[in-house]
Amino acid sequence: MLALTSLSPRPSPSPATPPHRRPPPPRGRIRPTSAVATAASDGGGAGDDYHSTIRSLNSHGRRHVPRKSLGQNYMLNARVNEELVAAAGVEVGDVVLEIGPGTGSLTAALLAAGATVVAVEKDKHMATLVRDRFGSTEQLKVIEEDITKFHVHSHFLPILDEKSRGTKKYAKVVANLPFNVSTEVVKQILPMGDVFSVMVLMLQDEAALRLANASIQTPEYRPINVFVNFYSEPEYKFKVERANFFPQPTVDGGVIRFKIKDAGEYPPVSSNKSFFSMVNSAFNGKRKMLRKSLQHLYSSVEIEAALTNIGLPPTARPSELMMDDFVRLHNHLGKV
Structure with missing residues (x-):
C-alpha cells in the first residue's frame, strides 16, 4: 500500500544516493520466516503477520475470503512490505498511490514511513476493511474503483499542487499488485511522468524478470519491453517466495522498480x-x-x-x- 505525504522533488538523474534516503534493499530473495512459513502451509502458527491478516479478514464478524477472480493473495511477511517501501525510497511527506491494499499490511508500512496514501481498491469489502483498520487518519484516502478506470490526474494533481509550495512535486506508486492486472497497470502508469517519479511493484516473478531483463533475440522480448524502456528505467530488485502469501499461489513473486521518465527524457520521436x-x-x-x-x-x-x-x-x-x-x-x- 502506498502512502501520501509532503512530496519530494523528482530525484536527480545522478546515480548517487542522497545521504538522507534509505538505501535500496539488497538483491536476492525473501524467504518466509519460520512462523510465517508455518502459517502459510497449515493455516496456523505464531506469526504476528499471519494473525494480523486473519484478524483483518474476519473483522466485524465478517469473513473476507481472498477472491481468485481478482487475483487476491495477501502478504503475511511484514519484512516484504518494509522492503517494498525502502525500494521506492518512501519518506515523510511523500504522496503514494497504492493499488489493491487488501488487508492493509502494506498500507501500514507506508503510513509508518510518514507518507500520505491514496489506496485504490476494486473490492468494496476490502475497501471497508482498510477504512475500519486505520480509522479516520488524514494520511489515508481509500477509493473504491478499478485501477484501470481510475482518473489519476484528477485525483493526484490537486494534491501535488497543494503540497508543491512553488516547487514541482511528484508522487510514487507502491503496490503488491494482483498478478492478473500487471501489464495493464504498467501501461497505464509509466507514461505519467508528470505525476509519478517512481513505481515499485510486486508481480509474478517471471513477469518482473521479463520486464526488467528481457534481451533481444530471446522469446521473452516483446513490445512491452520497448514500452517499458521508452518510459522508464526498470530494475529487478528481489524475489519473494510464494510461502509469504495467503493463500499460497503456485508462483513466486518478484519486485521491480521503475524510475519513471518525464517527457523531456523520452527518446526523440515525432509521435x-x-x-x-x-x-x-x-x-x-x-x-x-x-x-x-x-x-x-x-x-x-x-x-x-x-x-x-x-x-x-x-x-x-x-x-x-x-x-x-x-x-x-x-x-x-x-x-x-
Whole structure:
C-alpha cells in the first residue's frame, strides 16, 4: 500500500544516493520466516503477520475470503512490505498511490514511513476493511474503483499542487499488485511522468524478470519491453517466495522498480502514438523480417533502405532491434 505525504522533488538523474534516503534493499530473495512459513502451509502458527491478516479478514464478524477472480493473495511477511517501501525510497511527506491494499499490511508500512496514501481498491469489502483498520487518519484516502478506470490526474494533481509550495512535486506508486492486472497497470502508469517519479511493484516473478531483463533475440522480448524502456528505467530488485502469501499461489513473486521518465527524457520521436504503432506492427510478425511485417506501412524497398541507413541488415527481424534501433528506424521512415 502506498502512502501520501509532503512530496519530494523528482530525484536527480545522478546515480548517487542522497545521504538522507534509505538505501535500496539488497538483491536476492525473501524467504518466509519460520512462523510465517508455518502459517502459510497449515493455516496456523505464531506469526504476528499471519494473525494480523486473519484478524483483518474476519473483522466485524465478517469473513473476507481472498477472491481468485481478482487475483487476491495477501502478504503475511511484514519484512516484504518494509522492503517494498525502502525500494521506492518512501519518506515523510511523500504522496503514494497504492493499488489493491487488501488487508492493509502494506498500507501500514507506508503510513509508518510518514507518507500520505491514496489506496485504490476494486473490492468494496476490502475497501471497508482498510477504512475500519486505520480509522479516520488524514494520511489515508481509500477509493473504491478499478485501477484501470481510475482518473489519476484528477485525483493526484490537486494534491501535488497543494503540497508543491512553488516547487514541482511528484508522487510514487507502491503496490503488491494482483498478478492478473500487471501489464495493464504498467501501461497505464509509466507514461505519467508528470505525476509519478517512481513505481515499485510486486508481480509474478517471471513477469518482473521479463520486464526488467528481457534481451533481444530471446522469446521473452516483446513490445512491452520497448514500452517499458521508452518510459522508464526498470530494475529487478528481489524475489519473494510464494510461502509469504495467503493463500499460497503456485508462483513466486518478484519486485521491480521503475524510475519513471518525464517527457523531456523520452527518446526523440515525432509521435509516441505512431512509434508504438510501428513497434506493435513489427512484432505482429515476430519471426518475419521487418520488410514483411511493416509492409502495410511502407514499401519493402523503403524499409530495407532505412535499415541499411541506420546500420542494420535489410533482413533484420523485430527481435533483433533494441529500443534505440526502433527509434532510429521510426525517425528515418518518417522522412520517407
